Amino acid sequence: MFRRLKPQGQKIQIFFDDQEIEAIEGENLAAALLAADVTHFRSNPVSKQPRAPYCMMGACFECLVEIDGQSKQACMIEATVGLKVGTLKDISGVDDE
């Protein structure tokens, strides 16, 4: 379980797969999701293994999530009011087999 070192700041709501989550405005999105006990960010498209943030600094691409229909690194994004985040769908037109 993760807990915030400095829980100060404006509390906001964000969404992960339509589930409401409490976050702090401007905090690192990957950190906010981890603090809300989200540990399965996505599944590896080849091995299907569950994945979660690893490097937290933009290098490993393990924390990819979908925002506005695009894959984004959660660790490189700030939490903003009402932000809608989801697990990645497979890219269009590509068979998932």
Added chain:
Amino acid sequence: MGSDYAIVGGGIVGLSVAYGLLNLGETVTIFDEGDLAFRASRGNFGLVWVQGKGMKQPAYAKWSRNSAALWKGYAQELEEATGQTLSLQQDGGYGYHLTEESLEQEIKDYTWLKEQLGGDYPFEVLRLNELKKEEPNVGTNFAGAVYHPEDGHVNSLQLFRALAKEVRRKGAKLVTSVTIQKVETAASGFRLTDDSGKVYESEKLVLSAGLGSMKLGPLLGFKAPIRPQRGQVMITEKIPKLMNRPSDTLRQVNEGGVQIGASAEEVDLDDRETPATLAKLAREAIQIFPDLAHVKTVRSWSALRIMSPDGLPIYQESLTCPGAFLVTCHSGITLSAAHARLLPLWMEGSHTAPELDPFGEDRFNV
């Protein structure tokens, strides 16, 4: 005390030769430069590729096919010995052509090559409707592909790792993070001096230093007329299976990312990337697989090919310093199997050694 062989250059070429020499019972010491070197072994595209090789020199087409044919057994042996998975796939590959003119020219060139080889050169031309059956995700805005059944690809970083592990296990000495600055003949063979002044000795010597051979080659009587040629590469995020077979510009690696590449620039020893070239590669990739437009690139890099004037490998024993061998090529992955299985026989003067005359340096005499 020295080894039977000193191998200058511990990239995939040097390690492949080392592996083969160790299998023949020779002792080897491998010298590797480390982070300062240009390291084509880490930047390459990872193809085991026959297509496009020897379009003007059938001997090179044959040599590449020999190596491709040896690859399966070679990979299996390395996998069993090291427990590494090399992800070798050899069930054909494509050369995509964006325009009808370029496809027509390619068909002419392959038809000539096939004639030169007495008809023994398999390839097929796939127009879009035929190609679509093999690769359902291709687009509709290009000419088609040449298919070669012997082409394939491998996880070349795992190959590198497996070779480095296995040559150590077989007793090779690896001297890493040194630059060999001087090579000269000595009473019992060769004397090598590194950048800290330390001296090593060996009976024979293999120069497989990639671009480093430009400087070291002449010290041993080689012409070593090689030059760098930059190639830029990028890799996407991991995605579900998009393509079944690799091409010389696009391949989906076993971990799921799509590798995009195949630029060629004459820029001397400059291994930086340029946005313009990467953008062009991305555009062409999307023209062939439109779904790639939705996929993010996660990394890009460039590396320097080691090119001879005619693009063929150079295999030459020194005329002035017998026992010194120059081994250099731009297809170190494809030729890894031949370098491990066949080149050591030539170095050891075996009667089963392959015919390597077309790859000697006298072809550069004017």
